[in-house]
Amino acid sequence: MTRQHLPGILAMAAIVVASNILVQFLFGQWLTWGAFTYPFAFLVTDVMNRVYGAAAARKVVFAGFVVGVICSLIGTRIMGEFGPLVTLRIALGSGFAFLTAQLLDVAIFDRLRNGSWWRAPLASTLVGSSVDTAIFFTVAFSASLQALEPANDVSWAGEVLPLLGVGPLVPLWVSLGFADWLVKLSLALIALVPFKMIVSWALHDKRPA
Template structure:
């Protein structure tokens, strides 16, 4: 990488870390305006931008470089979230983030040569559904796991991780959260398209998956 490539990679990494960390904190606070506290958290409005960062990194650096952004951002965000959020939120976020972002990269790469708007829209739409399902079920499900007598809190406690489940209406939150992600996926196509005009490919671009 040239100095310019390293600079851009650092910007992508910083953006990913800020988006995920702020979302992990804000997801603990219901959005109470207009009586919507049972449907949204503040994190619903910040986390979808993680997909925009991943897709721009994929376009700029290729899938290999985008995975580096995801892996390093994952480690930094989870470590900071353990301190600034809760261990359970950090685990839920880390599991959902890594699974969904790698899926996003894979789908985007397969569609890279199609119409410019299709890769970011299709990849974020599908991966956001996976992300939402994993995050909210792990973070806020307080009952026994299906077919067992064990709860997530009990399992964490067995590994020495203290946990007190926050009993939020996670199903309705998840549905509403996904709706926000879909909306922002459409809206983010505009800045994505605008930023493509100023992006150049990696100096030595490897597009291998």
């Protein structure tokens, strides 16, 4: 760990903390405000990967994972209207999804780093975001995994409704996950702009005078 990695670690920690707070606040019917902050974790990982390499990116990912675990532990101690803000299934889903998706992002980016500048960040983020969404919402809300936390009633998430209110009939959690996934995909495209800018600045700053 070097001082050069500290900005990435702090940025990742800030995104994880902000997302854990903002996920408590709804945005419309299908999303929370956290859906708009969390995807930028992939931006931080990709910038670190491009500028400092895969090993540095993994260090930032593990730092973010530790911060996420701490946030989950705090959340289990805070009681909301319907119980703890963070249940065991949400904690497991969040941690497993974050670590798996981010490390997958690092591996894919590293494999594609010698292609066009946009190819590695876009492909790694799209795949990582998709895996992240699938793991989190399945672990946290799928009725098939009720045995993970029998005392936690998530039957509300299994209510069968039209997908996003207009599509085929699916469990509510599928609509929530699909909406979250669409936001991640949109932000993956938008994030290419700051990715290019930050990487250009960082690589220029690393060049010897």
